[in-house]
Amino acid sequence: MTAEATKETREKEPVEREAFLNVFLRNLWSSNSVTITVLSIVLAVIIGAVLIVVSDSTVLEKFTYFTARPADALDASWTLISSAYSDLLKGALGDPEAFNAWFSGTGTWQDAFAPLSETLTYAAPLVFTGLSVSLAFRGGLFNIGAQGQAVLGCIAAGVAGFTFGLPIVLNLLVALIAGALGGALWGFLPGLLKARTGAHEVITTIMLNYTAGLFLAWLVIQKGIQQPGRTDAISKVVADSAQLPSFGGVLRVNLGIVLAVLVTAGVAWLLNRSAFGFELRAVGANPHAAKTAGISVAKTYTLLMAVAGGLAGLGGATQVLGTAYALTPSVAGNIGFDGLLVALLGRNRPWGTLLAALLFGVLRAGGNRMQSFTGISLELVNVLQALIVIFIAAPALVKAIFQLRAARTTAKG
Amino acid sequence: MARSYAADLRPTESVGEQWKEGVLRPVRGKRIVAILAAGGLTLAAAACGDAPEDTPSGSASSAATAAAYKACMVTDTGGIDDKSFNASAWAGIQAAKAEASNVDPKYVSSSSEADYEPGLRNFVSQKCDYILAVGGLMGDATKKVATESASSQFAIVDSSSSGANVYPMQFATQQAAFLAGYLAAGYSKSGKVGTYGGLKIAPVTIFMDGFADGVAYYNQKKGKTVQVLGWDKAKQNGTFADSFIDQNKGKTITQTLVSQGADVVLPVAGGTGLGTAQVAKDSSGKVSVIWVDQDGCKSAAQYCDVFLSTVVKNVEEAVKESVVKGAKGEKLSATPGYIGTLENDGVSLAPYNQFDSKVDATLKTEIDQLKKDIIAGTVKAESASAPK
Numbered sequence: 001m002t003a004e005a006t007k008e009t010r011e012k013e014p015v016e017r018e019a020f021l022n023v024f025l026r027n028l029w030s031s032n033s034v035t036i037t038v039l040s041i042v043l044a045v046i047i048g049a050v051l052i053v054v055s056d057s058t059v060l061e062k063f064t065y066f067t068a069r070p071a072d073a074l075d076a077s078w079t080l081i082s083s084a085y086s087d088l089l090k091g092a093l094g095d096p097e098a099f100n101a102w103f104s105g106t107g108t109w110q111d112a113f114a115p116l117s118e119t120l121t122y123a124a125p126l127v128f129t130g131l132s133v134s135l136a137f138r139g140g141l142f143n144i145g146a147q148g149q150a151v152l153g154c155i156a157a158g159v160a161g162f163t164f165g166l167p168i169v170l171n172l173l174v175a176l177i178a179g180a181l182g183g184a185l186w187g188f189l190p191g192l193l194k195a196r197t198g199a200h201e202v203i204t205t206i207m208l209n210y211t212a213g214l215f216l217a218w219l220v221i222q223k224g225i226q227q228p229g230r231t232d233a234i235s236k237v238v239a240d241s242a243q244l245p246s247f248g249g250v251l252r253v254n255l256g257i258v259l260a261v262l263v264t265a266g267v268a269w270l271l272n273r274s275a276f277g278f279e280l281r282a283v284g285a286n287p288h289a290a291k292t293a294g295i296s297v298a299k300t301y302t303l304l305m306a307v308a309g310g311l312a313g314l315g316g317a318t319q320v321l322g323t324a325y326a327l328t329p330s331v332a333g334n335i336g337f338d339g340l341l342v343a344l345l346g347r348n349r350p351w352g353t354l355l356a357a358l359l360f361g362v363l364r365a366g367g368n369r370m371q372s373f374t375g376i377s378l379e380l381v382n383v384l385q386a387l388i389v390i391f392i393a394a395p396a397l398v399k400a401i402f403q404l405r406a407a408r409t410t411a412k413g
Numbered sequence: 414m415a416r417s418y419a420a421d422l423r424p425t426e427s428v429g430e431q432w433k434e435g436v437l438r439p440v441r442g443k444r445i446v447a448i449l450a451a452g453g454l455t456l457a458a459a460a461c462g463d464a465p466e467d468t469p470s471g472s473a474s475s476a477a478t479a480a481a482y483k484a485c486m487v488t489d490t491g492g493i494d495d496k497s498f499n500a501s502a503w504a505g506i507q508a509a510k511a512e513a514s515n516v517d518p519k520y521v522s523s524s525s526e527a528d529y530e531p532g533l534r535n536f537v538s539q540k541c542d543y544i545l546a547v548g549g550l551m552g553d554a555t556k557k558v559a560t561e562s563a564s565s566q567f568a569i570v571d572s573s574s575s576g577a578n579v580y581p582m583q584f585a586t587q588q589a590a591f592l593a594g595y596l597a598a599g600y601s602k603s604g605k606v607g608t609y610g611g612l613k614i615a616p617v618t619i620f621m622d623g624f625a626d627g628v629a630y631y632n633q634k635k636g637k638t639v640q641v642l643g644w645d646k647a648k649q650n651g652t653f654a655d656s657f658i659d660q661n662k663g664k665t666i667t668q669t670l671v672s673q674g675a676d677v678v679l680p681v682a683g684g685t686g687l688g689t690a691q692v693a694k695d696s697s698g699k700v701s702v703i704w705v706d707q708d709g710c711k712s713a714a715q716y717c718d719v720f721l722s723t724v725v726k727n728v729e730e731a732v733k734e735s736v737v738k739g740a741k742g743e744k745l746s747a748t749p750g751y752i753g754t755l756e757n758d759g760v761s762l763a764p765y766n767q768f769d770s771k772v773d774a775t776l777k778t779e780i781d782q783l784k785k786d787i788i789a790g791t792v793k794a795e796s797a798s799a800p801k
Contacts, residue, residue: 091535118531214655221613231615231798232549249561252530323527328550329612330490333525368528371521372535378524 031395031404033347039398040391041359048384049081052376056080084374091369092119092362110250115365117253121323123361125150127260128315129339130357131267132187134348136201136308138271139300140284145190145205146312147336148212149183153316155216156182158327159225161238161320171241176259176317183313184306186212191305195298201305209336217329227326235327244322256318261354263314268350270307280304312336341389360385482740484509485541486520487532489548493522497657497683497706498616498728502547502570505732512733513740529554537562543739544568545732549615555579566745568735570728571616573800574747581750582731583800586616587623588787589724589760590679591794592780593703594627596722596762597677598639599776600701607642607675609652609666611682615798620681620705620724622646622796630783630792642675649797654685663688671700677721679703690716701768708763721772723763731759752800756788 028035053059059080062073090096094115101107129146136143143149157179166174190204219225220233227236246254271277282290283300291297316332324331342360346352367381391398398404484506488499503520510516519541521532529551536544537558544565546555549572556575559567567579574581597606608624610617621644628641643666644651652670654662663685667678671692676699680686686704693700694716701721704713707729709720731751739745753759762780765772786792 114534122527217612217655230549231618233612233614234550250534319527326553328526330526333527365531368521368531369535372519372532373539375519378522378528382524 029404031399031406036395036398039402040388043391044384044387047387048380052081052084053077084370084376087370087373088366091115092366114250117251118365119361120253120257122364123357124256124260125315125319125335126338126342126357126360127354129312129335130342130346130353132308132312133339133343134353135267136304137348138284139280139304141201143205143308144202145208146339148209149186149309149312150316150336151212151216151332152186153179153183153313154320154332157317158235158238158320161242162236165239168241171239175242175321179317180310180313184310187309188306191302195301220327233329237326238321242321252323254322256322264350264354341385344389345392480515481517482515483517483541484543484736485536486545488522489551490523493520498570499547501728502732505729506736508733509736513737516736516740530558533558537565543736574750577747579747580735580745584726584753584760585799586619586726586760587796587799588755588794589762590620590623591627592762592784593724594624595631595783596780597703598628598631601639601677603674603676605640605642605674606677607670608679609643611654611657611685613653617681619796619798623794624679626794642670642673654682656685657683659685660688664692667692676700681705690719693719710766718767721768722765725761725763727753727759755784
């Protein structure tokens with residue numbers, strides 16, 4: 001919308017230079033998706049600030065004598081909120097002090113870039129699971145099973161990583177492919193069930209999530225999988241040659257994020273340029289019409305779920321080969337379910353999903369520092385994530401709060 | 414949009430076309446103002462307290478902070494209020510603060526395993542004097558960060574040491590569980606005792622190993638055939654709830670054990686075990702429970718009347734001691750570290766509490782003697798899961 005308007009204005013530029021600014025501002029303050037997203041984040045941050053104050057008893061105490069000396073309460077609140085959010089940013093993007101130390105020679109460049117590395121480390125698996133959910137959604141399927149598919153990806157990649165002992169590069173490739181195949185299998189099953197029997201994919205994928213989780217918990221304590229010399233639930237360590245290359249030390253960021261960007265490009269191409277992408281979008285828009293037009297809905301569903309599962313499986317593989325290096329019952333963490341939120345926030349578009357995953361990476365990495373330095377509970381990060389997604393899912397609410405114009409206002413608006 | 418607001422606010426009025434934005438806005442505005450005013454008044458009433466006198470931040474506090482000993486703890490994914498070792502470890506740090514006032518406690522919880530490394534690193538960059546990792550699964554992350562930051566002092570619960578600057582705290586829980594097995598076998602009238610675990614992991618099965626051995630020792634000594642349901646030490650296999658919080662699961666499993674004849678049950682499953690306590694309570698005295706970790710009459714006091722005793726694993730005391738030691742400037746040496754045994758009260762059998770009069774006096778003396786024998790090494794309490 002904005003782009004179109006800009007182009008329009010540019011043609012008449014010599015005559016109506018003033019109008020350009022007007023059009024630009026009007027479109028900026030209309031309910032297009034970028035504005036809604038930004039405002040959702042702003043709203044979530046504001047509500048988060050209130051929660052930060054409410055959750056801190058010493059600051060709250062100062063509010064009991066607010067009328068007598070308001071400055072106390074306001075000062076304390078401001079100090080707390082600003083330190084919390086600045087720690088969030090420092091922990092996610094970089095601490096100016098660390099950069100100063102680097103430039104003046106007292107610190108290392110590793111320390112300066114560590115926060116950014118954390119952000120990218122947390123974001124990489126979420127890109128994959130997010131893409132898995134978005135792609136399935138574009139084909140009209142609600143893939144709640146990204147978690148289970150990611151767990152299967154973890155298992156397959158992990159087991160391949162410590163079993164085969166292949167030479168360098170090849171070992172990593174095999175482990176990654178195994179991860180993708182593991183996830184694809186876990187996506188293929190509900191896809192097939194949906195295509196053949198009409199079983200609803202939401203139900204089947206949720207059930208497969210449980211199955212995958214319990215299978216992993218059982219598998220890690222079996223002989224041949226469990227780490228020798230350990231009695232707790234942890235598997236052997238993935239061979240060095242199968243680990244995603246990283247800088248090591250403080251910098252945990254690994255090749256996973258590069259793969260994530262490449263795969264995002266791949267999914268974007270698949271969705272918008274390939275025949276299969278066209279078919280899946282047609283099926284997603286209207287399966288009956290697609291069938292009439294000669295597209296096999298059953299085949300599309302099955303293939304789509306297998307591809308979506310493969311993407312989530314790659315997410316699990318990056319987790320094991322990139323950061324964890326060994327299987328434990330909760331090695332996949334929450335990446336599958338967070339993938340649902342990422343996809344929603346990215347509006348089911350590949351590049352949007354990538355950006356959303358980066359934002360979640362920022363929140364997670366920054367949240368660690370915020371919890372550690374300011375003492376704000378890590379749960380606040382979950383609340384922020386949830387609030388952002390709630391506002392995104394309810395654009396009418398954001399529109400009403402900020403009194404945005406409708407997106408399709410014409411010049412006369 | 415506006416019309417639906419009107420419907421919410423004035424449900425009795427019909428919402429017709431005449432409700433235009435212009436008519437509606439002032440009504441909505443006034444309502445909002447009224448609500449804000451009411452809320453503001455309430456807040457203002459609450460905010461009428463007197464401001465405290467300004468206290469100049471005196472020399473006393475700065476003297477304390479000068480020698481502050483920052484004790485920082487990273488929980489595992491169980492969180493700070495898991496009613497198990499995370500909670501115990503944190504209680505230990507708090508207790509250390511009561512003893513040595515220069516201790517400055519701090520913690521972060523991990524929401525996933527990927528948070529272990531950044532959690533530990535953040536504490537290194539905050540220059541914590543004592544960084545505690547809770548749980549064996551944090552072993553690898555602790556090793557990695559401890560190697561990078563050789564000048565920081567680390568400690569870990571339930572794991573062996575992984576470097577000169579990591580102080581390990583482990584527990585020979587099977588020794589105390591051995592006593593509990595003997596007690597259960599001696600106390601049981603049906604000749605069957607039961608146990609089950611939360612998950613098949615070493616910190617859980619070590620209790621079950623010791624318990625089964627204690628029963629076996631009782632049988633051998635007395636020529637009885639008391640049976641253990643729910644755990645086979647030789648096969649390392651048994652009944653598990655797959656949960657540390659699901660009380661209903663605990664109830665179901667316990668009912669099964671009871672229907673098979675067990676009248677003393679040892680649940681090694683955190684909050685799941687409360688279901689067992691409930692079954693015991695409903696049985697009006699037929700079934701009794703041996704609790705784990707912390708004395709049941711303190712940690713789950715509402716069920717005190719069904720707790721025969723408790724297999725205590727004193728994480729709290731171990732953590733407290735190490736922090737106090739560190740705060741006094743003593744060195745925490747990685748080898749041998751700390752191993753909680755019956756001898757140093759790192760593990761123990763809790764008092765019988767309300768069962769004191771019900772447990773046979775000879776059984777009590779036998780258990781006291783057994784404790785001495787285990788300490789002396791004449792009776793061996795062993796487990797595959799025991800710390801080495």
